[in-house]
Amino acid sequence: MTLNAGSSHPHAAPVLPGAQAASGAGVETMRYRIAEAARRTGVSTSALRLWERQGLIRPVRTDARYRLYSEDDLERLRRIRRMRAEEHVNAPGIRRILAAGVAGAASLDGARLRQLRTQRGLSLRAAAERSDLSVSFISALERGATTASVAALQRLTSAYGTTVLGLFGPGMRGRRLVRPGERPMLRLANSAVRIEQLAAAGSTRLEPQLFVLAPGATSDGAYAHEGEEFLYVLDGAVTIWIAEEESYPMAEGDALSFPSTLPHRWRNDASGETRLLWINTPPTF
Template identity: 40%
Template sequence: MSNEAPVRYKVAEAARLAGVSASTLRLWESQGLVVPGRSETGHRQFSVEDVARLKRISWYRVERGLNPAAIREALEGEEPPDNSEVTAISDIGRRLRSLRHAASRTLDQVAGDMGITASTLSTLERTSQGVSFKTLHDLAEYYGTTVSRLSGEVSDGVPAIVRSGEWRTWPETTPGVTVQLLAEGRTMMDCHRFVLAAGATSEGAYRHEGEEFMHVLSGRLELVLDSDQFFDLGPGDSLYFESRRYHSWRNRHDGETILIWINTPPTF
């Protein structure tokens, strides 16, 4: 049995993970939509389950346009949580830890190879939180796998149709970056819906085999290829490029940027 304490987030951390502002989170608390725990000193503490609830509240508010009373009613009418999101968060950490153990590597050794601190890697293995998108990609490459597989995306017996708003979401390893699955199963394409909070970035360039296509639905994205080709993409813009080219990106919009992002073959 693990003696590790449950993960708890402060207001700013929970807001960032949920893709909303701290003031919005406090407003929702005042409206009774979420009730965080308290530390011994009285400070708010949000659990992983609270963050999952915040994401549902945001979806009802943005996608359905519901008011607080309607959101509260919708949340109460949902099936009791089965902790699937909590399981997903712990699963990706366990996968990374299992891969490290299989490679007979210590935290210090892998962290040194990745250019990160051992404490950062330890936190990632426990909570799936706290690293850049580039670091997550580099770790997957280091272990000879892909980010999609680490996130539990590849599975059998999944439906061919994914309904609007019912997208399964990757564990949110990088603050402000939400990746939702538009197609599941053992496909020849990774089909994702990216939701980038203001200021979200890959925090560095990465590359892999294959080709990729992106189409911006809203907001504004800056994509940089090979460190010297800059593309400013707005709503309705698309871009196709070879994945072996180094690419980095950031949300240039003062709000969310949402885009469709497809990789083939599924090497990301």
């Protein structure tokens, strides 16, 4: 059932007792009962109740104790659903991700991806064939309707003849010292993965990055590229798979190096965040 809080229009959906109108510039706020919210987000009503008990969502309540969900609540629910279904993040991890407001961290820029594709004269279908991704997925990325895993984004940027590094923007050319508050950042996979650039842009031999992985975060598939890589676990725990023939559970202080040409994937095994120093040479990731 759709609730139009505060509406007096004769054809407006009925307003439950106690529903509050969130007015702004004369715009009426739409609110939804739990069954309608579940239908619109593709989540069961029992899951919505569970997520409320877990502190992931806080719908307003009427005097009669009916739950009312706003449009912002629905978007939050869709984000939680994606983190649960696609990234397998647990409730504590989701709470941390939703609460995080990392200054300077940019989400994936769909317009930038569209620009890269069109600059190379590629149609959506051609880009899909080159990257082994679906047309609908690439289109949704460009519209900002979905996000990408690390593996999917690496395949896409490789198909465009560039790297994930190219999505960071102009960077800090000519800089030697990079302080913590100055690092360009990129958030992927519904903010389950944060990549911080540790060196100034323009280096032709070295690509050092800090990977911050939320609980349960994965690469969502394997990827490969030219060069070599080295990673060091600053804290947390992670498992790295190489060519699906080798697996390396790693804890704080462990280091690993391997040819980047071997398909590799990873998963955060810690109950909290895992932080990795990850270096590629040359910058081909």
